[in-house]
Amino acid sequence: MPLLEAREIHSGYGGMEVLHGVSVTLAAGELVTIIGPNGAGKSTLLKTMFGLLTPTQGTVSLGEEDITGAPPHRIVRHGMCYVPQVDNVFPSLTVEENLQMGAFILRGGIEARLARVYELFPVLKDRRRQRVGKMSGGERQMVAMGRALMLDPQVLLLDEPTAALAPNLVEQVFQSIQAIVGSGVGVLMVEQNARQSLAIADRGYVLVDGRNRREGSGQELLADEEIGRLFLGG
Amino acid sequence: MWERIPQLIVYGLVSGSVITLGAVGLSLTYSILRFSNFAHGDLMTSGAYLGLGFLVLFSPLLPGRFGPLSFGPALIPAVLCAMAANAALAIGIDRLVYRHLRRAKAVLLLMASVGVAFVLRNLILFSAEADPLYFSHHIQRALRIGGVRVKADQLFILGVAVLAVLFLHVLLRYTKTGKAMRAMADNPELAQVSGINTERVVAWTWAVGAALAALGGILSGIENKLVTPELGWQTLLPLFAAVILGGIGSPYGAMLGGMTIGLAEEVSTAFISTAYKPAVAFGILVLMLLVRPQGLLGRR
Amino acid sequence: MDVLVGILNYLLFFSITAGVYAVLALGLNVQWGYTGLFNIGVAGFYAVGAYTSALVSGPPPGALDWRVFGGWGLPFPMGFAAAGVVAALVALLIGWITIRLKEDYLAIATIGIAEVLRLIIKNEAWLTNGVWGLKNIPSPWFQPVQSGVTAFLAARPQLPGWLVSLLKGAYSWVYLGLLAAVILALYFLVERALRSPWGRVLRAIREDEVAAAAQGKNVAAFKLQAFVLGSAIMGLAGSLYAHYARYLSVEKFEPLYGTFIVWVMLVAGGAGNNKGAILGAFLIWGLWAGTDFLTGYLPLSDVRASALRVVLIGVLLVGILLVRPRGILGEEKFVSRLFKG
Numbered sequence: 001m002p003l004l005e006a007r008e009i010h011s012g013y014g015g016m017e018v019l020h021g022v023s024v025t026l027a028a029g030e031l032v033t034i035i036g037p038n039g040a041g042k043s044t045l046l047k048t049m050f051g052l053l054t055p056t057q058g059t060v061s062l063g064e065e066d067i068t069g070a071p072p073h074r075i076v077r078h079g080m081c082y083v084p085q086v087d088n089v090f091p092s093l094t095v096e097e098n099l100q101m102g103a104f105i106l107r108g109g110i111e112a113r114l115a116r117v118y119e120l121f122p123v124l125k126d127r128r129r130q131r132v133g134k135m136s137g138g139e140r141q142m143v144a145m146g147r148a149l150m151l152d153p154q155v156l157l158l159d160e161p162t163a164a165l166a167p168n169l170v171e172q173v174f175q176s177i178q179a180i181v182g183s184g185v186g187v188l189m190v191e192q193n194a195r196q197s198l199a200i201a202d203r204g205y206v207l208v209d210g211r212n213r214r215e216g217s218g219q220e221l222l223a224d225e226e227i228g229r230l231f232l233g234g
Numbered sequence: 235m236w237e238r239i240p241q242l243i244v245y246g247l248v249s250g251s252v253i254t255l256g257a258v259g260l261s262l263t264y265s266i267l268r269f270s271n272f273a274h275g276d277l278m279t280s281g282a283y284l285g286l287g288f289l290v291l292f293s294p295l296l297p298g299r300f301g302p303l304s305f306g307p308a309l310i311p312a313v314l315c316a317m318a319a320n321a322a323l324a325i326g327i328d329r330l331v332y333r334h335l336r337r338a339k340a341v342l343l344l345m346a347s348v349g350v351a352f353v354l355r356n357l358i359l360f361s362a363e364a365d366p367l368y369f370s371h372h373i374q375r376a377l378r379i380g381g382v383r384v385k386a387d388q389l390f391i392l393g394v395a396v397l398a399v400l401f402l403h404v405l406l407r408y409t410k411t412g413k414a415m416r417a418m419a420d421n422p423e424l425a426q427v428s429g430i431n432t433e434r435v436v437a438w439t440w441a442v443g444a445a446l447a448a449l450g451g452i453l454s455g456i457e458n459k460l461v462t463p464e465l466g467w468q469t470l471l472p473l474f475a476a477v478i479l480g481g482i483g484s485p486y487g488a489m490l491g492g493m494t495i496g497l498a499e500e501v502s503t504a505f506i507s508t509a510y511k512p513a514v515a516f517g518i519l520v521l522m523l524l525v526r527p528q529g530l531l532g533r534r
Numbered sequence: 535m536d537v538l539v540g541i542l543n544y545l546l547f548f549s550i551t552a553g554v555y556a557v558l559a560l561g562l563n564v565q566w567g568y569t570g571l572f573n574i575g576v577a578g579f580y581a582v583g584a585y586t587s588a589l590v591s592g593p594p595p596g597a598l599d600w601r602v603f604g605g606w607g608l609p610f611p612m613g614f615a616a617a618g619v620v621a622a623l624v625a626l627l628i629g630w631i632t633i634r635l636k637e638d639y640l641a642i643a644t645i646g647i648a649e650v651l652r653l654i655i656k657n658e659a660w661l662t663n664g665v666w667g668l669k670n671i672p673s674p675w676f677q678p679v680q681s682g683v684t685a686f687l688a689a690r691p692q693l694p695g696w697l698v699s700l701l702k703g704a705y706s707w708v709y710l711g712l713l714a715a716v717i718l719a720l721y722f723l724v725e726r727a728l729r730s731p732w733g734r735v736l737r738a739i740r741e742d743e744v745a746a747a748a749q750g751k752n753v754a755a756f757k758l759q760a761f762v763l764g765s766a767i768m769g770l771a772g773s774l775y776a777h778y779a780r781y782l783s784v785e786k787f788e789p790l791y792g793t794f795i796v797w798v799m800l801v802a803g804g805a806g807n808n809k810g811a812i813l814g815a816f817l818i819w820g821l822w823a824g825t826d827f828l829t830g831y832l833p834l835s836d837v838r839a840s841a842l843r844v845v846l847i848g849v850l851l852v853g854i855l856l857v858r859p860r861g862i863l864g865e866e867k868f869v870s871r872l873f874k875g
Contacts, residue, residue: 050427076429084427090420093413101417104410105429147428270638272574272645334856341572341637345797346855348574352794353848359841467789471649474642509657516646520631523643527635 003028003186004049004080004155009058011048018044020210021058026155026188031181033197033218034190036207037230042190043085045207046157049188050082051075062155077105081148085159085190088144091133095124098132098143102150110150117146120179138169142176149180156180158189162196174200198222235504240382242500248388248457250496251395255450256469257476257488258402259443265419265483266439267332269343273351274447275466275473276358281320281448282461283358286367288312288319302386304372305456313452317445324444325437327354333433351466359463366460369452391453395489398446402485411438419483471512472499475519481529490530494518535696546706548823549816553713554775556815558796560720560808561767567806567865568728569760570740572637575644577792578651579765582624583617583772584782585655585662590616591777592671600659600666610674614773621769622762624651629761634754648793655784667783671776674712679705709778716774720767721808727763728808736760737806790844795822798851804861813863822847 002025012018018041026032034042047053049060054069061067062078072082081102090098099117103110118125121142127135132143141161148156161177162170170193178200181187191197198204201218206227214227221227260274292308299306327350335343376383406412414435418425426432454469455461472495480491495515502514522529558576565571589604591613624647632643655662662668683704687693693701727733735756738746747753776782786792795818803814825846829839854861 052427072427073429073431076427082427084424087421087424090417090424092420093416097413097417100410100413101425101428101430104414104431151429270641272641331852331856338859341570342855342859344572344638344641345801346852348794348797349848349851349855352790353845353852356841356844356848360838360845363835364837471642471646474645478639478642507657509653513650513653516650519646520643523635523639524631527639 002026003030004060004062004188006045006049006060007058009045009048009055009060011044011053011055011058013044013053017056018210019048019055022207022210022212023058024188024205024212026186028154028186029181029184030202031177031187031200032189032203032205033194033201034188034205034207035192035194035197035221036205036213039209040207041210042207043159044210046082046159046188046190050080050157052082073105076151076153079151079154080157081151081153081155082157083144083148083159083161085163089132089140089147092131094129094131095135095143095146096128098147099124099128099150102147105151113150113152116152116183117149120149120183121146121176136169137165138172141165141169141173145176145180149185153185155186155188158187160190160192162191162193170196194227195222238504239501240380242504243497244382244384244388246497246500247493248391248496249500250493251391252450252454252457253469253472253476253496254395254489254492255398255446255453256473257480257492258399258485259446259450260473261477261480261482261484261488262402262415263439263443264477266415267343267436268422269340269347270474272344272347272470273327273354274443275468275470276351276354277320277324277444277447277466278451278454278469279358279461279463279466280323280354280451281316281444282451282455282465283362283367284319285312285316285448285452286369286455286461288315289369299372302374302377303390304370304374304385304387304459313449316452317448320444320448321441324440328436328440333436355463355467362463364463366462368460369455370459387456391457394449394453395492398449399485399489402442402446405442406485411435415439468512471519472496472515475515475522478519478527478529479522481531484529484531487529487531535694536699539696539700542700543703543706546703546710548819550706550710550713550778552816552819553710553717554771554778555796555799555819556717556812557713557720557771557774558768559799559803559811559815560717560724561764561771562796562800563764563805563808563811564724564727564760564767565764566800567808567811568733568736568740569757570637571633571757571761571764572641573644573761573764574641574789574793574797575646575648576768576796577787577789578644578648579621579625579768580772580775580792581648581651581655581784581787582621583769584776584787585668585772586620586769587613587617587773588668588671588776588782589661592668595663596669599663601663601668602660604661607672610672610777613777614770617769617773617776618766619769621772622766625762625765626758629758633757633761645789648787648789652784652787655787662782662784665784667781668776669781671780671782673705673709673777673780675708676705679708713774713778716770717812720770721812724767725808732756732759794844795819795847798847798854800861801851801854801859802861804863804865806865807861807863810861810863814861817862818847821850 004026006024008021008023009019010017010021022045036042048055051070051072059066059068062080065078067075067078090101099114103113123139124142124146132140162173174196177187198218198221204218204221206214256278263271289308289312292312296308331346331350332343335346374385374387376385406416414430418432418435454465476491476495477488479494480487498518499511499514558580562576565573590606590608591610592605593607594605595601628643628647632640656665683701687698687701735751739753739756743753799814799818800811802818804810825843829842
């Protein structure tokens with residue numbers, strides 16, 4: 001039984017439906033990537049799973065729990081955290097304060113968690129008193145992921161973690177994601193860098209026009225001709 | 235003309251202290267709730283009247299005066315109760331009015347705050363009438379320091395303002411609630427995503443802003459000996475001038491702005507009619523909007 | 535009969551005051567309703583218009599006046615026009631400084647300018663006669679109307695008393711007619727402006743400033759034009775007030791009467807809708823007058839009674855914002871009409 005499961009999700013903004021019945025699953029400790037053209041509904045899917053949007057049909061379950069339509073602050077308590085694509089840090093707060101905000105719902109005892117995040121991202125430890133607003137895009141992304149890891153979640157949702165990053169930083173962020181998965185967290189991410197993300201993913205989904213188009217292991221999808229033509233540039 | 239200036243600087247620092255206490259709260263609510271609260275001045279008035287009410291209540295229990303000051307031990311519980319009551323008032327107004335407009339455009343909140351300002355001012359007028367009420371009739375002897383007259387009350391007021399700004403700094407920098415306030419000022423959506431109970435942070439913001447406003451209102455009452463329902467309206471322009479001058483969201487900025495406006499208003503009276511004090515604040519505000527709208531200490 | 539005449543005269547007086555407010559509300563509608571500009575210094579532009587008109591068309595300073603300036607006794611239309619022009623100039627100055635900044639800053643700046651103008655009126659006695667106020671401002675065509683009535687009555691001494699007292703107040707009917715003509719003219723002017731390409735740009739700016747700018751519109755210029763036009767109309771309202779009241783003093787331009795009530799009127803009637811602005815003016819002024827009547831029965835001091843009325847009207851404003859932010863009439867939908875066409 002999967003840890004996280006979205007079944008036949010219909011969702012969108014206002015009256016406009018973007019997702020017309022999308023299903024995805026994620027097992028514990030798995031790295032799954034969702035690729036697809038712009039406007040396919042990838043980000044909408046993550047937002048719906050995290051309770052920022054309410055699905056008109058379909059269910060989302062996390063472990064034993066039905067979390068369909070639950071507000072984000074409740075979902076967080078069930079062990080799923082989310083990193084938005086943009087504006088995913090508090091720029092005028094320091095690195096450490098950003099991480100503390102990630103653990104806001106806990107009463108004390110966050111030192112061990114801080115240590116764990118610093119272990120994953122040693123760069124952040126050296127800069128923990130620095131304001132995040134002054135840091136580079138790659139470092140900000142680490143802060144954002146670190147913030148989401150502070151609650152020690154079972155599942156992490158990442159919305160295009162490498163968007164707008166320079167190529168060398170993309171590599172760095174993907175390494176961090178692999179480290180997160182290595183520590184036992186299941187990661188479901190939406191990605192534009194289809195080739196690189198499939199290369200590190202256990203499984204992948206291809207979303208087109210708000211519907212599941214393909215799914216398979218990362219390697220399978222990488223080898224697929226149609227996908228190669230559509231998304232991988234040849 | 236020039237020989238009056240040292241004395242005017244003393245007055246300026248005192249009125250700057252009162253403006254600072256209002257301005258830090260205004261700046262705090264602005265940065266977290268994202269609208270200019272035009273009722274903030276009237277929260278100072280309500281605080282001053284609450285303070286006076288509690289002072290009348292506690293005076294028979296705690297009579298006497300502190301040395302050279304115009305007030306005695308009764309002021310301490312009176313101030314604390316007034317701050318708490320004013321905080322409750324602000325949270326109540328938020329629940330009744332602003333909470334329902336959280337997702338509305340900022341201008342609607344602005345307009346609602348104008349409505350709240352008139353309601354609050356006239357509720358005070360209704361309960362206390364228009365005539366001034368007196369904090370004290372005690373005539374204080376001023377100390378002479380190098381030709382400048384300074385009353386003990388004035389030193390006290392300045393000290394309280396500095397302590398309040400330090401308190402706010404510590405709150406924002408080192409407490410969990412304060413950090414959450416700054417986080418919300420930065421990025422309310424992310425604060426929600428992180429699991430921060432944003433409504434509770436909003437309530438704390440109102441509480442701190444209104445408590446400091448009450449303190450400012452009471453200190454103004456101590457300095458002037460009296461309070462009228464017009465206090466908040468008369469302070470509104472200096473408050474905004476101070477916040478814009480200092481840069482929104484920074485307590486030290488609000489203090490810098492508050493002191494500058496206080497000093498400018500008082501020192502200006504050496505050169506132009508006292509009647510135009512509010513115009514001086516407005517002039518600085520306009521100048522600031524022209525030259526550096528983000529404020530002296532503002533970022534961006 | 536005398537009671538009826540009294541009621542009629544009261545209604546007349548009521549309508550003239552409400553009519554002046556309707557002009558103010560139309561001006562505010564151009565700023566807030568059309569363009570989304572937040573002006574909470576309406577009283578300032580209103581006062582500028584009133585004093586300008588009184589100085590241009592009023593009598594020279596009297597022997598007991600502190601004033602040494604103005605009172606050129608020019609015909610009313612010149613004072614009226616000057617009121618609009620000077621209010622527009624003040625708006626141009628303020629708008630030029632603040633229109634590019636956030637809406638909050640415009641709001642603060644308009645409060646500030648209204649307050650500074652109030653201080654000037656209060657303290658610059660050489661110009662405004664200060665707290666003693668401007669007296670004997672002439673009402674347009676008062677003399678011819680009044681002498682006509684007097685001659686008419688002298689020729690018919692046997693008329694019943696109630697008709698005599700009704701005729702003695704005939705001038706107010708003339709003024710109401712003048713006011714109605716001005717309101718109608720302004721209504722058609724701003725309606726036309728609203729439906730013109732210019733008005734469409736204003737609404738686009740109100741809905742989404744960034745999108746309007748992206749279409750190559752000079753957002754700041756359009757906003758400034760709307761601000762200046764709205765303020766000029768407020769200036770005209772000031773002139774209409776001055777020449778009916780015939781006496782100006784600073785209390786008449788305090789934020790409550792000069793700004794706050796106008797806002798309640800526009801919001802109640804329906805921002806963005808000119809009929810709503812006029813309806814709101816009459817409705818809210820009726821409510822205001824009605825509460826005066828009601829609080830008269832309560833054992834309250836004048837201060838308390840008037841404070842209670844403001845509380846009620848403030849609660850009304852907040853209530854409308856929470857429950858029915860579109861006001862009574864709401865904004866007219868132009869698009870649907872086009873498509874039905």
